[in-house]
Structures are given as structure tokens and as C-alpha cells.
Amino acid sequence: MSTNFTWSTGSEIAQAVASDKVSALSVVDAALAVIAARNPALNAFTAVTAERARARAKAIDASPDKAKLPLAGVPFAVKNLFDIEGLATVAGSKINRAHAPAKRDAELIARMEAAGAVLVGALNMGEYAYDFTGENVHDGPSRNPHDVTRMTGGSSGGSGAAVGGGLVPIALGSDTNGSIRVPSSLCGIFGLKPTYGRLTRARTFPFVASLDHLGPFARSVRDLSVSYDVMQGTDADDAACVDRPKESTLPFLDRGLDGLRIAVAGGYFRKGASPEALGALDGVAKTLNARTIEIPEAARARAAAYVITCTEGAALHLDRLRKQANDFDPAVRDRLIAAAMVPATLVVKAQIFRRWYREQVLALFKDCDVILAPATPVTAPKLGQQNFTLDGVDMPVRANMGLYTQPISFIGLPVVAVPVALKPLPIGLQIIAAPWREDIALRVAFALEQMGAVVAPRPQL
Amino acid sequence: MSSPPLDEFIAAAAAALDLPLDPAWQASVKANLEVTLRHAATVAEFPLLDEAEPAPIFKA
Numbered sequence: 001m002s003t004n005f006t007w008s009t010g011s012e013i014a015q016a017v018a019s020d021k022v023s024a025l026s027v028v029d030a031a032l033a034v035i036a037a038r039n040p041a042l043n044a045f046t047a048v049t050a051e052r053a054r055a056r057a058k059a060i061d062a063s064p065d066k067a068k069l070p071l072a073g074v075p076f077a078v079k080n081l082f083d084i085e086g087l088a089t090v091a092g093s094k095i096n097r098a099h100a101p102a103k104r105d106a107e108l109i110a111r112m113e114a115a116g117a118v119l120v121g122a123l124n125m126g127e128y129a130y131d132f133t134g135e136n137v138h139d140g141p142s143r144n145p146h147d148v149t150r151m152t153g154g155s156s157g158g159s160g161a162a163v164g165g166g167l168v169p170i171a172l173g174s175d176t177n178g179s180i181r182v183p184s185s186l187c188g189i190f191g192l193k194p195t196y197g198r199l200t201r202a203r204t205f206p207f208v209a210s211l212d213h214l215g216p217f218a219r220s221v222r223d224l225s226v227s228y229d230v231m232q233g234t235d236a237d238d239a240a241c242v243d244r245p246k247e248s249t250l251p252f253l254d255r256g257l258d259g260l261r262i263a264v265a266g267g268y269f270r271k272g273a274s275p276e277a278l279g280a281l282d283g284v285a286k287t288l289n290a291r292t293i294e295i296p297e298a299a300r301a302r303a304a305a306y307v308i309t310c311t312e313g314a315a316l317h318l319d320r321l322r323k324q325a326n327d328f329d330p331a332v333r334d335r336l337i338a339a340a341m342v343p344a345t346l347v348v349k350a351q352i353f354r355r356w357y358r359e360q361v362l363a364l365f366k367d368c369d370v371i372l373a374p375a376t377p378v379t380a381p382k383l384g385q386q387n388f389t390l391d392g393v394d395m396p397v398r399a400n401m402g403l404y405t406q407p408i409s410f411i412g413l414p415v416v417a418v419p420v421a422l423k424p425l426p427i428g429l430q431i432i433a434a435p436w437r438e439d440i441a442l443r444v445a446f447a448l449e450q451m452g453a454v455v456a457p458r459p460q461l
Numbered sequence: 462m463s464s465p466p467l468d469e470f471i472a473a474a475a476a477a478l479d480l481p482l483d484p485a486w487q488a489s490v491k492a493n494l495e496v497t498l499r500h501a502a503t504v505a506e507f508p509l510l511d512e513a514e515p516a517p518i519f520k521a
Binding site for chain 2: 303341
């Protein structure tokens with residue numbers, strides 16, 4: 001049987017491996033060959049773990065239990081802020097290259113591999129995850145598979161390029177303010193930012209403890225669901241990870257839209273959106289017969305997320321700023337130095353506002369089950385582009401690509417980013433659910449995928 | 462805040478925090494601080510009850 005699984009989903013690969021139609025080793029070898037061929041153009045990978053991957057694939061092929069593994073032989077890769085045993089966890093930085101090699105894998109890597117998935121490498125990202133562009137001054141930019149002269153979005157830029165470009169079917173990334181949803185939008189793929197506290201962050205390099213989430217990217221909703229399900233579970237090594245039973249989403253994916261009340265965010269979430277973003281949103285909202293609602297004080301929520309992000313980030317990096325300021329990306333350094341000077345009173349105010357805002361938004365879910373919103377205001381900008389014009393106002397790309405994602409992750413709501421296959425460049429939407437209702441967001445995403453309203457378009461590479 | 466006091470604030474804060482501040486970084490640090498303080502002001506001016514709790518709650 002052909003081992004050309006470049007554009008296969010993880011679920012298709014796992015089924016083929018589990019039924020002995022193909023070996024995990026041949027799937028992994030094929031993936032490594034595709035990475036070697038395409039990575040020079042996309043700059044998605046910063047490390048390829050070929051030897052480890054082949055050893056793991058051989059172990060799966062020899063396992064009597066492989067038919068029970070939901071991700072048997074599925075290649076995946078992780079943003080390079082995840083610990084990988086034997087590698088320094090660089091988190092997109094120059095500074096962390098001096099760190100000792102990690103002694104253990106991040107917990108989510110261990111959980112993916114326990115389900116049969118095979119780690120094939122580490123992925124490019126914006127320095128210390130403080131980025132929405134996918135550009136990295138040390139490693140070079142990750143490049144958009146739909147147009148390699150354009151941004152992937154960030155900070156999980158390599159994750160977007162690797163999945164969108166067919167190098168792996170599944171990748172893991174982090175999302176503090178939009179770093180899963182922004183690259184998903186610009187690279188035309190699916191991404192899941194789960195509820196805050198749902199997936200353990202143990203043994204990953206942090207950015208903003210109050211807002212950091214981890215989650216998967218894929219080219220199908222089923223793959224998001226399977227990988228999310230196998231990664232759930234409490235973990236004492238992450239103080240924010242909740243002690244909550246696993247709640248599988250896969251059995252509910254195909255339940256359709258019956259009984260679900262769909263809303264679409266107006267006001268703030270339309271202001272500044274490009275015609276592409278609004279066209280994609282309105283098309284899907286019409287398909288779902290969504291009614292418009294207002295998320296109150298979203299602009300202020302974004303402002304509060306901005307304050308908490310920069311100040312917690314500055315606290316994290318304070319000692320490095322003192323001793324190694326010249327080793328930072330200058331753009332990151334200057335933001336963090338400025339943030340170190342913000343009075344603590346203003347940060348506490350932001351955390352007080354956060355609780356108030358959470359209560360207002362949770363009240364909206366009494367009358368709806370999901371809320372649609374744009375994921376990004378525009379399709380992928382050109383690499384190196386500094387500014388864009390939103391609603392007639394010129395503003396920096398780097399700080400503003402997350403306008404619509406920040407007010408949502410600010411209160412930890414689960415979101416599935418879904419791609420609308422516009423030509424020539426795709427754009428994503430957010431399907432936002434109440435806390436712990438990833439199942440509903442995935443169910444709506446799956447229904448849209450079945451209808452053909454959202455799809456991960458295959459780029460010409 | 463007007464600009465001259467912010468320059469002085471940045472110099473004083475850098476000294477108090479033992480942060481390096483190359484003169485070449487001053488304009489960029491200032492621009493970033495202005496943006497952050499503007500965002501912070503929009504949050505701080507929002508009226509909330511004295512009893513309003515911050516989002517993170519410590520549990521002993």
C-alpha cells in the first residue's frame with residue numbers, strides 16, 4: 001500500500017496502522033522525507049527527532065495492542081517550548097539554548113505517545129511566545145504554506161506551517177492570547193484552545209501563568225477531538241490543571257446541530273475586521289442561523305489581557321532582562337522592560353476586572369451554546385510587514401493580530417478555530433463555548449466541516 | 462502622563478529595578494510603556510465595587 005500519507009488525517013493513518021495496512025515505521029519515514037523536502041521553504045521545524053521517531057514507530061509496529069491505540073503511528077510535532085528529552089527547551093529564544101537538555105518529555109507529549117502518536121520534532125515559534133507574527137529573529141520566520149512570502153501568524157508559527165503544509169497531521173502549541181488561533185487562521189487549519197486549566201502545562205516553558213493554555217492543531221476536527229481526548233487528565237505538576245474527570249468529545253462529534261443555540265458576536269468583533277474576515281463570519285453565521293449578541297466590554301477585556309500579559313511576562317524574564325538584555329529579540333526586550341515598570345496597582349485592577357468580565361460573559365451562555373467570532377482581522381500579512389490599517393487606523397501587526405482572540409482567552413473559554421477556504425488566502429473563525437464545553441465547540445466545528453463550510457485547504461507546495 | 466515625566470519615570474524605574482537601559486532603547490521602551498499605561502487606564506477607570514475580588518483566588 002502507498003505510504004504517501006502527506007495529506008492524510010491522523011485518524012486515517014491510525015486506522016491504516018492499526019489494521020496492518022501500513023507500518024508505523026513506513027509512515028514515519030515518509031513524514032521525515034516530507035519534512036526534509038518542505039522544511040527548507042517553510043522553516044517550520046527547529047529540530048527533527050528522526051532516530052527517536054523511528055525507534056518509537058518500530059515499538060508500535062511490534063506492539064500487540066496497536067489496534068487499541070487511537071493515534072497509532074501518527075507523526076506529530078510540538079512548539080519548541082515543550083520539553084523534549086535530550087534537547088534544550090529553547091522557547092524561540094537565543095538565551096535558552098544554553099539550558100541543559102530536558103530530562104523528561106512534557107506531559108502532553110507523553111500522553112500523545114501513550115496513545116500511539118510518534119514525535120518527529122520541535123517547531124519554530126516567536127521568541128518566548130510574545131508574538132502574533134510567527135517571525136523569529138534567531139531562527140528566521142516560519143513561512144505560510146499558502147504563500148511563503150507571508151506570515152504564519154504566531155506565536156505557534158511552526159505549528160501552523162507544519163500542519164498547514166502537510167509535514168505532520170497534528171501539532172501541539174500554546175495559546176496565551178491567541179497563539180493557537182491566529183496561526184490556525186492564517187495557515188488555514190483547525191486549532192483547539194481548551195478551557196484554561198483543562199490540559200496540563202507540565203514541563204513546558206511558560207509565558208503568562210494566568211493565561212497560558214496548550215492545545216492541538218490539525219487538518220480535521222476529528223483529529224483535534226482525538227488528540228484532545230487523549231491529552232486530558234489532571235496533573236499535580238501544573239498548579240492550574242483542574243482535578244476533573246476526562247470528558248471525551250469524540251463520541252459526541254457527529255450529533256449535529258439540533259438543539260444548539262448559535263450566536264455571533266457583534267460590536268467590537270466587527271470593528272476593524274477586513275471584508276474577508278466579515279465575509280467568512282457572515283457566511284458561516286448565516287449557515288448556522290446565528291443571532292447577533294454583544295460581548296460586553298470586550299475592548300476593555302483585551303486591554304486588561306494586554307496588561308496582565310506584559311507584566312507577568314516581565315516578571316518571568318526579569319533576571320534575564322538584567323543580565324542578558326542584548327540576547328533578546330529587541331522588540332520583545334523593549335516590551336518586557338517597559339512592562340517591568342508598570343505599577344502593580346494597575347495589574348491588580350486588571351485581575352479584578354477579569355473576574356467581573358467573566359461573570360458577564362458566562363451569563364451570555366444561558367441563552368446560547370456557542371458564540372462565533374473572527375479569529376483574525378485579516379488574512380496573512382507579508383513577512384516583515386510592520387503595520388496594517390484596521391477600520392481606518394494604522395496600527396502594528398505584531399500587537400494587534402490578536403484583537404479578537406484576546407478577550408476570549410482572557411477568561412479561559414474553550415475555542416475551536418475553523419478555517420474558511422477563501423482564495424487566495426484562508427481565514428479562520430472562532431467557535432467559542434462555555435467553560436468545559438469543548439464537546440459543543442467541536443461538535444459545531446465538525447458539523448460545519450461535514451457541510452463543507454469549513455475545510456483546511458491544501459496549498460500548492 | 463505627559464512625556465517628560467514619563468522619561469524621568471523610566472529612568473527612575475530602571476534604576477530601582479536594576480534594569481539596563483541603553484539610550485538606543487529609550488524611545489521604544491517609552492512607546493511600549495505609553496501603550497500599556499493607556500490600556501491599563503481604560504481598565505482602571507472602569508467602576509467596580511470595593512468588594513470585587515481579583516480573578517486568581519488563593520486556596521490554602
